[in-house]
Amino acid sequence: MKAKPSSRAPIVINGVSIAPGERQSLEIRVAQLYTQTPLSIPVQVLHGRREGPVLLVCAAIHGDELNGVEIIRRLLSMSSIRRLRGTLIAVPIVNVFGFIQQTRYLPDRRDLNRCFPGSEKGSLGARMAHLFKKEIIDKVSHIIDLHTGAIHRSNLPQVRACLDHPVTEQMARAFGVPVILNAALRDGSLRSIAEAAEIPVITYEAGEALRFDELSIQAGVRGVMSVMRELGMLSKTRRLHREHVPVIAKTSSWVRAEVDGVMRPLVALGSRVRKGDHLAIISDPFGMREQPVTSPYNGIVIGRVNIPLVNEGEALFHIARFQEIEEAEKGVQKFTAGMLQDPDGELNSFD
Ligand SMILES: [Zn+2]
Structure with a gap:
């Protein structure tokens, strides 16, 4: 079938003009290594023929958070995105320096996600943030920012967003993971400047740094596709039946170690816990002193530390509280079971 000519204007990223119907990879030069080797942020743009949102999907703004890199690779392999309405800008590795160093x-130990909006003449982080904002963020209408837990910490797949904005809430719900955190903004984060510019933005947090976690990756690919359908970028005709409804957490906080020692965890990620339940035991190496870690309230474990060696004050378990705890628990169970039973059936159905 012959495609109709498009009246849509080309999109220009980093001086490269991409015509409607074109898919193009480009590089945004950020700096160079000491060896004089130039370093660039790789970007792929799919500029649809038909008008629609301009969605940024980005990952590894923290250089060791890898699940999002794989989510974007799988997303870009989906045949259905070739017929998208609007524009998809995929940036799998934002912090290229951190990614190389794992x-x-x-390199100056700054966190790029605390450097926004940045400045042209500031530190390396400020310059990268400024460039990324100027070339990418200023040109998009919606953002999905992909993260994992920090090193040696795992997150249950969850979406964090400021739910005061109705489109942001719509995107958060459409992503389809069981837990949504109405999370406060951190100064200097991509999410904070996007919010300030009234660009709806959600953050997906799942798995652990420096690891691929299959469940988190699958849920991430489904989530991005589902948001694209919700925004009208992909056809809704093949929309799949969603078995669970995401539940918004009331609050969440970390339970910290009260003593130093070797920890034996007793609860898994996604477990429902009640006030007073033992989450772990911390002991000395001889097992002479055993101290339980107790849950201060009812909730669901949405994050945990993976190293069993703990110091007093260390954050061990991240527990979210819910108004509808039963719903949240059911949602997590269905989500996990559904993903395991049908590891790729749904994803393949797009092709
Ligand atoms: Zn992160």
Whole structure:
């Protein structure tokens, strides 16, 4: 079938003009290594023929958070995105320095996600943030920012967003993971400047740094596709039946170690816990002193530390509280079971 000519204007990213119907990879030069080797942020743009949102999907703004890199690779392999309405800008590795070094940070130990909006003449982080804002963020209408837990910490797949904005809430719900955190903004984060510019933005947090977690990746690919359908970028005709409804957490907080020692966890990610339940035991190496870690309230474990060696004050378990705890628990169970039973059936159905 012959495609109709498009009246849509080309999109220009980093001086490269991409015509409607074109898919193009480009590089945004950020700096160079000491060896003089230039370093660039890789970007792929799919500029649809038909008008629609301009969605940024980005990952590894923390250089060691890898699930999002794989989510974007799988997303870009989906045949259905070739017929998208609007524009998809995919940036799988934002913090290219950290990615090479397998670390969260920039070479000067700054956190790129605390450097926004940045400045042209500031530190390396400020310059990268400024460039990324100017070339990408200023040109998009919606953002999905993909993260994982920090190093040696795992997150249950969850969406964080400021739910005061109705479109943001719509995107958060459409993503379809069981838990949504109405999370406060952190100064200097991509999410804070996007919010300030009234660009709806959600953050997906799942799995652990420096690891691929299959469940988190699958849920992420489904989530992005589902948001694209919700925004009208992809056809809704093949919309799949969603078995669970995401539940918004009331609050969440970390339970910290009260003593130093070796920890034996007793609860898994996604477990429902009640006030007073033992989450773990911390002991000395001889097992002479055993101290339980108790849950201060009813909730669901949405994050945990993976190293069993703990110091007093260390954050061990992230527990979210819910108004509708039963619903949240059911949602988590269905979500986990559904993903495991049908590891790729739904994803393949798009092709
Ligand atoms: Zn992160």
